[in-house]
Amino acid sequence: MNDLTGGDSRLERLLDAMSPRDKAAQLFVLPVHGDAAHAADPRNRAWYGVDRPADLVARHRPGGIVYFGGEHGNLRHPRQIAALSDGLQRAARDAGTLPLLLATDQEGGAVTRLPRPATRTPGAMALAAARDAAAVRDLALLTARELRAVGVTHAYAPVADVNACAANPVIGVRSFGSDPRLAAVLTAAHVEGSQAGGVAATAKHFPGHGDTAVDSHTGVPVITHDRDTWERLDLPPLRAALDAGVASVMTGHLVVPALDPAGLPATLSRPVITGLLRDTLGFDGVVVTDALDMRGVRARFGDDRVAVLALKAGVDLLLKPPAGRFLTQLEAVLAAVRSGELTEERLHASARRVLRLKHRLGLLDDPFTDPAALARVGAPEHLAAARRAADRAVTLLTDRDRLLPLPPDARDLLVTGCGAAALGAELDRRVPATVVETGPDPAPGRVAGAVAAARGRDLVVAVTDRAWDTRTRPGQAALVTALNATGAPLVVVAVGDPYDIARFPGVPAFLATYSRTTEALRAAAATLTGHNIPRGRLPVTIPGPDGRELYAFGHPDV
Known part of the structure; x- marks a missing residue:
């Protein structure tokens, strides 16, 4: 990314020419509906009073736009995304406002926004398994x-949370594991890699979302660490990100009484954001909130107060106001x-x-995409690198009956x-x-059908995915337990996080891929058939049902 040398005077001239409203609008990062800058969508009118994404940029002049798939429908194909990005940036230029920070969550693995043919890399826990x-x-x-090739310059990654809680419903495989040093x-x-590629990285979720069983999308996590525990457990990866020059830090909507006795969510806490992150840790980059439509930040205050309190706490960017509440929050600020x-200051x-971040990214001079770079999205060497990483991540936790690899004459498999x-x-x-x-x-009838199909097989492979939590969706655990009771040779392949093994520790063999991407599934198949040697080591400690250690961090010692 560009150096700031010589840019300060230019930035001050730009700032001096801006009204308070323009400055306030620069602090919002908004979602839009639709996949083209000039395509009308009635949801944009309901949320922002305009029909087209380009109209939103021209009228309200936000600091950034955040892309999503799903209901927002922004992400369909790399060429389409690049055209959307360029259309939004042209709308900003034509309206005489500043270029946009275009952002998305591209963590890899479970949280991957760019559609194929973009490269889908393994997630953090998979990469940690490969060490x-x-x-x-x-x-x-x-x-x-x-x-960068599709116009995105602000990535909401990496997850710097230490996943110390096996029951964590929202971090899990998104984390590099339970060991602070790793x-x-x-x-x-x-x-370092992200910013060498011209994209601002974001360490999240400060001060640490790894040791809680509550999802801040739906509740208010309370982290009960004392200050010493926080410094030992949660701080090391966050400090490492700061030492690496991370451009931005995302706040977590979580309460840490040891850091703020008032019990405010970190996003709204001046002792946490200004006192700890700014003053004690010395971070002067961009602080961005986690999404402001999440329950963790809305539980105690109205939407208008949330925006004001976040800025008072010391944040810079207000991400994703609740549906239809952007103008309310802007006027409240x-x-x-x-x-x-x-204060105006x-x-x-x-x-x-x-x-300063936009200048550092080169956006003030050229915010548009490069067609030559777009041609490299999903390049063969990129896909090969993702495949190699997925192969190295596969972890064999147990194979007590030596079921793997499959014998060459195995022909009767059930998956x-x-x-x-x-x-x-x-x-x-x-x-x-x-x-x-x-x-x-699965309901009991489906479990019974799978069990009937399993009898007499050379091998049964049962796939589990803790994204569909085996604790709150017990059908998965019931299926594995019933399959194991048949006596058929059974291998469990966990394509979510590896904690599932605690639900059925008696299975003969258990593989973890940490992801269900195509590359991860290909690696699992290659491992089952002997074409890939499982070299991954657990990046977490797995507790058993009684809370005692079932599998240690680093298992197996290969």
């Missing part, structure tokens, strides 16, 4: 180049400036950090469980396999 910082750096670099090394490597609750300071069809398709490239798909939480 290869160079691969983390290289994959972050190629991801950044593909993001997480620190790999977090720094990701930051301006009212706070008029009343003196927020405070507004100016955050706008300066946002502009069943959550997402069995995808693994069955990969396995079928090497050996014929019957597939019985059960869905994420």
Whole structure:
């Protein structure tokens, strides 16, 4: 990314020419509906009073836009995304406002926004299983180049949370694991690779979302650590990100009484954001909130107060206001400036950090995509690197009956469980396999059908995915338990995180891929058939049902 030398005077001239409203608008990162800058969508009118994404940029002049797939429908194909990005940037230029930070969550693995043919890299826990910082750096670099090729310059990654809670419902495989030192090394490597590729990295979720069983999307996590525990457990990867020069930090909507006795979510806590992150840790980059439509930040305050309190706490960018609430939050910020609750200097300071990041990314000079770079999205060497990383991640936790690899004459296989069809398709490239798909939480009838199909097989492969949590969706655990009771040779393949093994520790064999990407499933199939040697080591400690250690961090010692 560009150096700031010589840019300060330019930034000050830009800031001096901006009204308080323009400065406040620069502090918002908004979602839009639709996949083209000039395509009307009635949801944009309901949320922003305009029909087209380009109209939103021209009228409201936000600091950034965040891309999503799904209901927002922004991400369909790399060429389409690049056209959307260029259309939005042209709208900003034609309206005489600043270029946009275009952002998305591109963590790899379970949280991957760019559609194929973009490269889908393994997620953090998979990379941690391989213990290869160079691969983390290289994959972050190629991801950044593909993001930049479609116009995205702000990545909400890496996850710097230490997943110390096996029951964590929202971090899990998104984390580099439960060991602070390993997480620190790999977090720094990701930051270095991403920013070498011209994309601002974001360490999240400060001050640490790893040791909680509550999802801040739906509740308010409370982290009960004392200060010493926080410094030992949560701080190392966050400090490593800062030492690596991370451009931005994302706040977590979580309460840490040891850091703020008032019990405010970190996003709204001045002692946490200004006192700890700014003053104690010395971070002067951009602080961005986690999405403001999440329950963790809305539980105690109205939407208008949330935006003002976040800025008072010391954040710079307000991400994803609740549906239809952007203008309410913008007007609340301006009212706070008029009343003196927020000073103009405070507004100016955050706008300066946002502009400084845009300058650092080169957006003030050229915010548009490069067609030559777009041609490299999903390049063969990128895909090969992702495949190699997925191969190295596969972890064999147990194989007490020496079922793996399959004997050359194995021909009667059953693949069943959550997402069995995808693994069955990969396995079928090497050996014929019957597939019985059960869905994420199979009812007793489906379990019985799979059990009947399992009898007499050379091997049964059961796929589990903790994205469909085996604790709250007990059908998966019931399926594995029933399959194991048949006496058929059974291998469980966990394509989510590896904690599932605690639900059925008596299975003969258990493989973890940490992901259900095509590359991860191909690696699992290759491992089952002896074409890939499982070299991964657990990046977490797995507790058993009684809370005692079932499998240690680093298992197996290969």
